[in-house]
Amino acid sequence: xxxxxxxxxxxxxxxxxxxQIGEPLPENLSAESxxxxxxxxxDSLGVVSLIVEIExxxxxxxxxxxxxxxxxxxxxxxxxxxxxxxxxxxxxxTIEEAKAA
Amino acid sequence: xxxxFFERLKSFGEDxxxxxxxxxxxxxxxxxxxxxxxxxFGAELGQRGIGAGDVVAVEGAFTLSATxxxxxxxxxxxxxxxxxxxxxAQRDACLGVAEAEWLFEFDEExxxxxxxxxxxxxxxxxxxxxxxxxxxxxxxxxxxxxxxPKGILHDFAQILKKFEKxxxxxxxxxxxxxxxxxxxxxxxxxxxxxxxxVTVARRDPATVVETIERHRVHTLPxxxxxxxxxxxxxxxxxHDLSSLRVIAYGTEPMPAGTLARLHATFPxxxxxxxYGMSEVGVLRSRSKDSNSPWIEFSQEGFQxxxxxxxxxxxxxxxxxxxxxxxxxxxxxxxxxTQDAVEVDGPYFRILGRKTDLINVGGQKVYPTEVEGxxxxxxxxxxxxxxxxxxxxxxxxxxxxxxxxxxxxLAEFKVRMFAFCRSRLAAYQIPRAVEIITEDQFGARFKxxxxxx
Numbered sequence: 001x002x003x004x005x006x007x008x009x010x011x012x013x014x015x016x017x018x019x020q021i022g023e024p025l026p027e028n029l030s031a032e033s034x035x036x037x038x039x040x041x042x043d044s045l046g047v048v049s050l051i052v053e054i055e056x057x058x059x060x061x062x063x064x065x066x067x068x069x070x071x072x073x074x075x076x077x078x079x080x081x082x083x084x085x086x087x088x089x090x091x092x093x094t095i096e097e098a099k100a101a
Numbered sequence: 102x103x104x105x106f107f108e109r110l111k112s113f114g115e116d117x118x119x120x121x122x123x124x125x126x127x128x129x130x131x132x133x134x135x136x137x138x139x140x141x142f143g144a145e146l147g148q149r150g151i152g153a154g155d156v157v158a159v160e161g162a163f164t165l166s167a168t169x170x171x172x173x174x175x176x177x178x179x180x181x182x183x184x185x186x187x188x189x190a191q192r193d194a195c196l197g198v199a200e201a202e203w204l205f206e207f208d209e210e211x212x213x214x215x216x217x218x219x220x221x222x223x224x225x226x227x228x229x230x231x232x233x234x235x236x237x238x239x240x241x242x243x244x245x246x247x248x249x250p251k252g253i254l255h256d257f258a259q260i261l262k263k264f265e266k267x268x269x270x271x272x273x274x275x276x277x278x279x280x281x282x283x284x285x286x287x288x289x290x291x292x293x294x295x296x297x298x299v300t301v302a303r304r305d306p307a308t309v310v311e312t313i314e315r316h317r318v319h320t321l322p323x324x325x326x327x328x329x330x331x332x333x334x335x336x337x338x339x340h341d342l343s344s345l346r347v348i349a350y351g352t353e354p355m356p357a358g359t360l361a362r363l364h365a366t367f368p369x370x371x372x373x374x375x376y377g378m379s380e381v382g383v384l385r386s387r388s389k390d391s392n393s394p395w396i397e398f399s400q401e402g403f404q405x406x407x408x409x410x411x412x413x414x415x416x417x418x419x420x421x422x423x424x425x426x427x428x429x430x431x432x433x434x435x436x437x438t439q440d441a442v443e444v445d446g447p448y449f450r451i452l453g454r455k456t457d458l459i460n461v462g463g464q465k466v467y468p469t470e471v472e473g474x475x476x477x478x479x480x481x482x483x484x485x486x487x488x489x490x491x492x493x494x495x496x497x498x499x500x501x502x503x504x505x506x507x508x509x510l511a512e513f514k515v516r517m518f519a520f521c522r523s524r525l526a527a528y529q530i531p532r533a534v535e536i537i538t539e540d541q542f543g544a545r546f547k548x549x550x551x552x553x
Contacts, residue, residue, distance in 0.1 A: 020515055021522075048491055049532045074492040
């Protein structure tokens, strides 16, 4: 999967989460949008929803079953959920790992 | 010791005791039929050398012969292990745990096959305890938990004691199965009051309402899951259910919305919550009122205590012990029910099994509370809520739905969030959502709350 496809998946999932919580999508949504921490556009439960959404899209459209919030991801020094762009890279890495396994 | 019991049954003579389905149609048995069949089984047990302390498995249903055999086993002070065909996959394991020496199987025509399972090496200490008491026994296997089924041994004489007081005669539709503590309780409470126990071939809303109408049933003991299906079925209005006086529900917590709809649908019917566990038997309780989830326990010889929000009970009707698991009693004989409760004066509200509790980032979520809300959503037929591991919040809330009409998942989720936002806290709203088409309850109409 290329970086652009992964980023589109994350952005679509962000859109779904905002649809669900019933709030308008933030302006200037981009790869730099922050997902975890003080400037995050969603709260921690929003991140939980977001990850479920991404996992479902990946499984439905790419036929790969992945777990994005695994222990390795949670204990990483730099969270793979920091921003839209970082999360997209994490999606690609996790898919590669799942395929290799 | 149990003379009063058989004398009582005899006094009801030709009254209808059992109405039950067979492969060739419905049959009726009177108290006299039942006692005559009991005598025949008593003689047969004697011929086979089956007596006090022997463990006899009885696979069947509430038919004349299978029920009469249970009565004969009580009289012979043997140990009865009632079983049902639906649980056949676990049969050998259960027979082994209970050290069963005989197996009587009753088929759909109530004909029997007898298997001598001896020699059986008697090693079970809990069974030994019962044999020393010279009491008849009852073995019930706990359902729902995963892994090896747990055998629970009761002193049958203690269970019978609860019914010594004469109560009002009723026609009861027995919804619970033959191997369930609630099924045994319904049987005994019906027989000791001279009532009629009606069982059905299929436990779906259509069969149940048709049977209530035809037999003028007074009492329907069932589960919230079934009552919800009954209300959704739209069949209530099409039948004359005016004979109904009591709907008793137990085995799992009742969602508030289902209770309110039930009350609106059956304003004249007393809605009574029962509380029972295989380990302590079914306890007499009173609902605060028909529309209330609060209950008061009203059984003699029964005490309750709440420790850290968990209900503990001490009851004369409690089991002697597990056959194959460590005891749940503390040193003073109190038993941990593992049910989380709220207390308000003399009243208790059952929140759900502690083991079903979902912990979302330290916040406690009771599946039944969330299910109760989700069941109110338009187009939802049934839902089960459970926890799923999630490293971010420890667990997250997951929900599996059955819908009335098909609906795309993405649209459904948006609708579900909109519906839940004003009714649930954010941490209670399911994050993982699935729509499935197969039913989420087993033969016992009790919800299964686990991941597939």
